[in-house]
Structures are given as C-alpha cells and as structure tokens.
Amino acid sequence: MKICIYPPLATIISTSLNRADADLSVLAKSSTRSVHGTEVLDKSTGSVLAPIYQTVTFGFKKAEDVGRAVRGETDDFVYTRWDNPTTRILEKKLADLEGAQACAFFSSGMAAISTAVMANVQKGDHVLATRDLYGETYRLIHDILPQFGVRTTLVDTEDLDAMRRGVGPNTKIVYVETPTNPTLKLVDIRAAAKIAHSVGAMLIVDNTFSSPLGQLPLKLGADMVVHGATKYLNGHSDVMAGAAAGKKEAIQNIRRMRKVLGGTLDPHAAFLVLRGIKTLAIRMEKHNESAGALTAYLESHRKVRRVNYPGLRSHPQHELAKRQMSGFGGMFSFELKGSMKDAMRFTESLKVATLGASLGAVETLVVQPATMTHTQLTSEDRRKTGISDTLIRVSVGIEDAEDLIADFEQALAKV
C-alpha cells in the first residue's frame, strides 16, 4: 500500500472533501447526514472515520507554495491555529446540518461567540441583545463591548416591539438566544431577522439549546448561528468546543479573527465532536421524548407552581414553538411551591439526576439558577427575568423516562 505524503496532504483532504460535497446532495435527512456526509473513505487507508491530524504544522515541497498558502490563495494547510484537516471535516459537517455555506470551530462556545461578535463590531457601533443571555455572553455584551466603545442594549427579545425600538442606524448585530436560559422564552427568529435587516444589522442566533435537529435559524432568515458545541453537538460532557456557521464571507472574516484571538479547536477534540454528532439525531429524539414525559408529569404535580417548556400547550409561545422548532428539546425549568431551601432539598434528594452545571449531555443535570448560575443578578433582577428562588432548570438526559419520573417523584416527596 502506498502512503501518500507528498503532494501535500491538503490536496488529498480537499479532494476528498470535494467528493463529499457531491455525496451530500443525495443524503436528504439530517439524521443520515449526522452519521455520514463529510467523512469519506480516507484515500490512502480506507479509514471509515476522519483521521485525527494531530499536528501543528504542515510541510511543503516547493517554497513558492508556502507564500501562496500563507496568503490564502490555496487550500493548503499551514499551521493548526489557522486550520486543520480534522477540524475542517467537522466544520463541513456542522455547516451541512445548519444549512450554512461555511462554519468555523473553536475551543469553546465562548471562544466562538466572542470571536464572532468581535469580528463584526467596531468602536461607535451598537449591539442589541436578549436580556437574559447566557452568563458569559451577558458579560461580553453588557460589560466588555462598552469598554471598546461599542454601545449595547439588552431587551426582552420575545417582545418584538421592544426589539424594533431597540435597533438604530448604528446597530450592527442583533444577538438572540432561543429558547432562553433558564426560562425557555422564545424569540420569533423570522421576525427578528426582519427587524435586524431593516437597519442593515446581522442577526446572530445562539442555537445551543436546540441544535440543528431542533431548529434551523439560517433557514428562518438569521445570518449566523453560534453554538456551545460542548453541549448537545458533542453531547457527552467530555469536550469543550464551539462553532459559528453562516455565509462564506462572514465565516472567512471570523476565521481571520480566530487566527488572532487564537481560540482554535484542538484536532483531537474535533474528532470527538465528530463522533458526538453521529448520535445527535437519536439523542435529540430521546431528549425531546423524555422532556415531554417529565414536563407533563410535573405540570400536574401539586407541589409544582409552573413548568416552562415550549412543548407544553401552557407555554405562552407554544404556537411559535410549533412553527419554528422541529423538536422542543431537552431543556425545561419548573418552579416549586415553597422556599429556596425546599428547592435546595429537592435538588440534593435526586438520585438519577445530578446537581451540576452544563447541559445537553446524555446524563440528566439540574441546576437551581438563583443559587448557581444567576447569582450575579440581584434577586430583584432575577424576579424581573422570571427566575424565582425555587426555579429549577433541567437538562433531560437519555436515561429511561420512567426512571427519571420516579426519581423526581421521590425527591418531591422530600420537600
């Protein structure tokens, strides 16, 4: 067997990637595309999986090729902070699932989000965003951007009039999360895109909570999707990763910023995320189903005041959820009757579910936002965003739904 090292590896990879592009058009369903798609049989070995190119640098035969690669005139790889073959295969895969022209992966969701935002604003610009953003995204937009002369406004983005009033001629980014954390409010993506475009701004949607199997923001008019790929995309609580996907030029712009800020994904982590994505469709199916069962159970429990889940008919935006989501997801929250202490006792009493941060993984995780993830807000601000002292956020895993219900039942009996 001949192992081909020169001509450059990049040529082999990019040739096989091009072939993969052709194959994609016949693979219709996203569950199929999350398994197959951008990995094609490695030409030199026949490997079914994408190889891990665990290298920081790439060799050249001809000196003149170096300059062309560095200037970006060829597809050749130069240095892994810029680009890596394993990561590129992963990027093609997520681009395909999100219906994007291109994608860039990062070492964490926050690396993706901060790089995507920084690549699109300058001093004097304005950013409009959801008020109850993910904690560190809130810090970025509310605290850090103003330090660089970028004005920011946070509004309740489920209120379209508040969004319309919030944008202006200097608005460059409208940034939304839907569903929101931890109260599961929705943003009408199609309407938000219209509002952003009316002032020439781009709409960025954090799609971490839904995954591309739950909603496709780009199809609804958004310009860019960002992900904490640490969550559902990888799905196993064992890799930090992030991504941005959108139009080719926009992603090229972000890649240039990534080179400088340096939040590139490691090739080994890229391999693990590729492996995670292979089971995304069946995981999401199970998450959707179990969240449906658990929320129906909790909604009728006498110790529960209310349940926030887009899949419930009681959710104020259930019609919108049905319109823009293809699955309601594995995230929900509920409010216990009683005190902060009761909620703490509930979380400590769980035996199958784990009390812990993060979400979107195979194991069920619960947090009490008032004592864990939203302690930076005053209790008045928490109340305004619907985060009561007894609110509990649940990320439903893939355990048996009956086991989960039994676990919640015994923990509720203790409060």
Ligand SMILES: *Cc1c(COP(=O)(O)O)cnc(C)c1O
């Ligand atoms: C976790 C998360 C992020 C950040 O991802 P990291 O990989 O932890 O940096 C961003 N947005 C949402 C909605 C998240 O849940």
